Amino acid sequence: MKKIFNSFNKNGHKIEKTPYLYLSPTLILMAVLLIIPIFMILRYSFFDNVIINKNPVFVGFQNYINVLTDPDFIVAAKNTLFFVSVSVIAHLVIGLFFAMLLNTDYLGEKTKGIFRVIYALPWMFTASVIAILWKMMLNPHGIINYLLQVGNLASTNIAWLSSRSFALMAVTLINIWAGYPFYMISILAGLQGISGDLYEAAAIDGATPVKQFFYITLPQLKPILISLLTLDFVWTIQQFALIWLTTGGGPINATETFSTYIYKQAFSRYQYSQASASAGIVLFICTILAIFYARQQKART
Amino acid sequence: MYGKKKWYIKMLIIIALLLGALFPAFPILWMFLNSFKPNPEIFAWPPTWISKAFSIRPYLAILQSPEKLRFFFNSYLISFFVVALTLVISILAAYAFSRFEFPGKGILNTMIISVQAVPPITLLIPYLGLVVTLRLYNTYGALILTYLLFTLPYAILMMTAYMNTLPQELDEAVMIDGGSRIKALWYVLVPTSVPGLVSVGMYTFMRAWNEYLFALTLTKTNDMRTVPVGISLLMGQHAYEWNQMLAMSVMGSFPVLILFLFFQKYFIAGMTAGSVKH
Numbered sequence: 001m002k003k004i005f006n007s008f009n010k011n012g013h014k015i016e017k018t019p020y021l022y023l024s025p026t027l028i029l030m031a032v033l034l035i036i037p038i039f040m041i042l043r044y045s046f047f048d049n050v051i052i053n054k055n056p057v058f059v060g061f062q063n064y065i066n067v068l069t070d071p072d073f074i075v076a077a078k079n080t081l082f083f084v085s086v087s088v089i090a091h092l093v094i095g096l097f098f099a100m101l102l103n104t105d106y107l108g109e110k111t112k113g114i115f116r117v118i119y120a121l122p123w124m125f126t127a128s129v130i131a132i133l134w135k136m137m138l139n140p141h142g143i144i145n146y147l148l149q150v151g152n153l154a155s156t157n158i159a160w161l162s163s164r165s166f167a168l169m170a171v172t173l174i175n176i177w178a179g180y181p182f183y184m185i186s187i188l189a190g191l192q193g194i195s196g197d198l199y200e201a202a203a204i205d206g207a208t209p210v211k212q213f214f215y216i217t218l219p220q221l222k223p224i225l226i227s228l229l230t231l232d233f234v235w236t237i238q239q240f241a242l243i244w245l246t247t248g249g250g251p252i253n254a255t256e257t258f259s260t261y262i263y264k265q266a267f268s269r270y271q272y273s274q275a276s277a278s279a280g281i282v283l284f285i286c287t288i289l290a291i292f293y294a295r296q297q298k299a300r301t
Numbered sequence: 302m303y304g305k306k307k308w309y310i311k312m313l314i315i316i317a318l319l320l321g322a323l324f325p326a327f328p329i330l331w332m333f334l335n336s337f338k339p340n341p342e343i344f345a346w347p348p349t350w351i352s353k354a355f356s357i358r359p360y361l362a363i364l365q366s367p368e369k370l371r372f373f374f375n376s377y378l379i380s381f382f383v384v385a386l387t388l389v390i391s392i393l394a395a396y397a398f399s400r401f402e403f404p405g406k407g408i409l410n411t412m413i414i415s416v417q418a419v420p421p422i423t424l425l426i427p428y429l430g431l432v433v434t435l436r437l438y439n440t441y442g443a444l445i446l447t448y449l450l451f452t453l454p455y456a457i458l459m460m461t462a463y464m465n466t467l468p469q470e471l472d473e474a475v476m477i478d479g480g481s482r483i484k485a486l487w488y489v490l491v492p493t494s495v496p497g498l499v500s501v502g503m504y505t506f507m508r509a510w511n512e513y514l515f516a517l518t519l520t521k522t523n524d525m526r527t528v529p530v531g532i533s534l535l536m537g538q539h540a541y542e543w544n545q546m547l548a549m550s551v552m553g554s555f556p557v558l559i560l561f562l563f564f565q566k567y568f569i570a571g572m573t574a575g576s577v578k579h
Contacts (some may be wrong), residue, residue: 023409026394026453033450034416035459037427044426051430094324098562106311119566124557126511128532129550133332135536136543141344143331177328231417238420241513245533247541259422266426267518276371279423288348290418294411 041283044276051272063277073201073278075253082234083172083257090176091232092225095183100217102184103191116188123181127241134174135161135246164254171255175242179235182224183228190224191217223296230293234286258282336360336547343543359548369549371524372531375441376510382445383509384502387452391501392494395460396486400472416454421514424450443511443519444527448512452505462497463497464490500567507544507557
């Protein structure tokens with residue numbers, strides 16, 4: 001150990017042990033809370049009857065095969081794909097639209113500040129509050145049904161969250177509502193970083209606002225948008241609380257996603273091996289995204 | 302930038318902003334108004350805005366229930382410790398990242414960035430085992446410890462970025478005067494980093510206060526539950542006491558909302574730290 005600490009690196013700087021001292025709490029926590037648990041979950045996923053049985057048997061990829069051929073998992077995968085892709089696209093479109101509105105030069109800072117607070121509000125609420133809020137609004141006798149009928153858009157009371165055909169759409173809507181402010185605020189910060197010279201030059205060249213949007217705004221925002229999309233992809237794949245508290249994955253399995261599937265396997269059916277294998281699959285997807293995200297972040301610094 | 306500011310464009314933007322504001326604000330306003338109504342009126346058809354039977358009774362019911370107040374106490378306590386620990390640990394780590402070159406720095410940095418992409422649900426099963434082994438199941442410690450994994454990466458990245466903006470000469474001056482590194486950190490860097498600390502602290506508070514999945518799984522008895530889990534328990538137990546559920550929701554959202562309203566700028570800096578600036 002001493003040899004490492006007292007050696008010199010290739011630039012000729014002395015390597016000190018001090019930084020490791022400052023980092024020791026972080027390193028210990030990362031080991032206990034990240035590295036060991038990831039190894040544990042991977043190990044569990046290759047054994048049968050883990051946790052419940054004292055001497056689990058090594059079964060190779062059997063748990064993975066079980067999960068991937070489970071019709072419920074396939075449904076969960078389809079639902080997750082819908083939930084994630086619609087949420088992510090809607091977050092981006094709504095976040096971008098609101099950010100552009102809030103970045104206008106036509107209003108004073110104070111007015112914009114008030115609107116910015118209002119538009120950021122959904123981000124402040126915890127999942128169980130959002131769940132209650134929308135269960136109330138989407139109730140068959142709730143305000144949404146009332147407004148739809150007053151506006152002649154629907155003729156009967158729809159039980160949004162307990163209908164097999166509408167529930168997935170309803171939870172996706174809830175997730176869109178809960179998640180767009182993060183995009184909006186991040187994009188707003190990005191917009192404020194774009195130099196006004198670019199727009200002035202474009203205006204002199206006679207570029208229309210639409211052209212300015214596609215040739216200046218979007219390319220300038222591209223790095224932020226890519227980071228946001230990657231992060232949001234990961235966050236939405238793992239969205240548990242909102243779905244669990246509004247539909248519980250139901251009716252039947254209409255809103256079952258990866259996260260509710262894993263949770264049910266582990267904590268209602270005590271199938272820890274199956275749950276670990278499905279967690280392993282989700283972890284694999286997220287790792288690929290994480291590597292992509294980390295590269296993206298590094299390229300920007 | 303766009304030449305002469307035309308009044309009708311201004312009007313159009315204001316109208317668009319007002320209409321757009323309905324999307325975030327209407328559900329929240331509706332929750333607030335309904336929390337003062339008697340239960341049958343919440344689903345009245347046609348809906349009523351401000352109830353003739355307007356009453357703060359749902360709020361009193363929450364305030365008079367020791368079981369529900371306990372949820373708030375638990376949430377405050379856990380959030381406080383998570384914020385305090387996150388700040389201390391992230392200051393130390395940020396100092397190492399911002400002032401030293403050392404082998405493994407790159408890998409560690411990548412790892413910290415990537416943690417943001419690890420789904421909590423995948424770690425839940427090992428955490429349950431871990432927490433039981435450490436004899437922390439159904440304790441505050443279980444939640445304080447596990448929340449750190451998700452608050453620290455953000456905090457470290459944000460604090461490192463902040464310290465990178467402070468000139469090295471600041472801490473070197475202390476060390477030339479014979480002070481130790483820890484002295485330089487504590488007496489010079491920490492006081493100058495207050496704005497960064499405030500935004501990290503608020504973001505951390507919000508994460509800890511709002512967390513649901515671990516609080517649900519790693520605690521068991523009602524006296525250990527936090528506000529988000531407490532609210533969801535109300536949904537199960539008193540499914541028809543809508544006004545109480547709403548009152549509890551309003552009260553449970555209050556601490557984060559108040560912080561947000563007063564320290565908006567810091568909050569937004571914290572929110573964007575992960576995706577905009579490093």
